[in-house]
Amino acid sequence: MRTNEHDVPRAPRDGEPCAALCPALARATLDVIGSRWAVPILVALKTWCRPLRYAELQRRIGTITPKELAKHLRALEAAGLIGRRVYPTVPPRVEYWLTELGRSTAPVVEALADWGARYRAAQAGAQARTGT
Numbered sequence: 001m002r003t004n005e006h007d008v009p010r011a012p013r014d015g016e017p018c019a020a021l022c023p024a025l026a027r028a029t030l031d032v033i034g035s036r037w038a039v040p041i042l043v044a045l046k047t048w049c050r051p052l053r054y055a056e057l058q059r060r061i062g063t064i065t066p067k068e069l070a071k072h073l074r075a076l077e078a079a080g081l082i083g084r085r086v087y088p089t090v091p092p093r094v095e096y097w098l099t100e101l102g103r104s105t106a107p108v109v110e111a112l113a114d115w116g117a118r119y120r121a122a123q124a125g126a127q128a129r130t131g132t
Contacts, residue, residue, distance in 0.1 A: 029108065032079045037064055037072040039109055042098065045082065046106060051095035081105065 033039060044060040045052060052060070058069055073096060076082045081102035087093040 032076075032081065033105060033108065035072060035075070037061070037068055038076060039112065040064070041069075041072055041076060042081065042102060042105055042109055045096060045098045046103070046109075051085070051097040054094050054096070057096060076102070 033042065040061045041057065044057055048056075048060070054069070054073075057073075058064060058066065061069070064072075073082065073084070077084050077096075080099060083097050083099050085095050087095075
């Protein structure tokens with residue numbers, strides 16, 4: 001599939017209002033980190049501040065299946081957010097780490113976590129008031 005210059009979201013130019021571009025830019029962000037497992041993978045790699053092996057990542061994330069983890073690791077690597085190194089051992093040892101671009105997602109992920117905490121508190125407060 002070929003893209004043209006109109007398919008690729010761009011940052012606003014100086015003095016240009018963001019309103020026209022924000023939906024496309026938000027979509028670009030969600031296309032990369034909007035999957036169910038992308039943020040937990042990014043958080044696991046950021047939290048441990050060192051390369052993690054596949055099995056370590058799976059333990060840190062919890063309920064993710066091996067197939068889903070492999071799929072999301074490939075997607076994040078293709079997006080340039082994580083790096084991958086395979087060591088020629090038997091069995092093969094594979095390590096994953098955040099790239100510079102991957103580390104730049106930290107403010108976005110933290111903002112999502114902050115909003116999630118406020119949302120949960122608001123929902124709990126609403127349920128307490130209604131008794132449901």
